[in-house]
Amino acid sequence: MKQSDALKQLRAFDQKGRYVYTARDLAKVFSEDSWRALRATVQRLTAGGILERPVKGVYVFSLSRHKGADTLEEVAKTLRRGEYNYVSLESALSEYGIISQIPVGRITVVTTGRKGEYRTPYGIIEFTHTKRPLSEVLESMIDRQRPLRVATKEAALRDLRRVGRNTHLIDSEEANA
Incomplete structure (x- = not known):
């Protein structure tokens, strides 16, 4: 396919909000x-320079109008398409103000798919596998109009303890509020 034709196709999909592909x-x-x-x-x-390959198997339309803060989540969503994924652990707890540290350039995602860590130009994606029943996974997340859903405060705390992460950063007053 000619580069000009491919660019037209990618721009058409970008107008619909689609800019990350397998x-x-x-x-x-x-x-x-x-x-x-x-x-x-x-x-x-x-x-x-029209497509970027942030990680093997995923491509980003580099001229997209939609590239920005949510691009890392879009890449994560594309990497584990077909699985249930949600932002949890330190990333969610930081958003809720339960831990004081803010993960910069990193997102922690709980998934029903494979675990793994991916380094991209947009940041690091850390997938942690869960074996919980699907009904419990669905109850653990809320939609915040972002590419990935976010764990509830209780679920993020439970996930952190369940995977054996360091809990000394938790502000108990905020966690119980």
């Missing part, structure tokens, strides 16, 4: 006939 997504966006043609198109777009 390789499979790009195959559908570009309607390439073969994986070889897709690979060549993606390599050209990456070399031309």
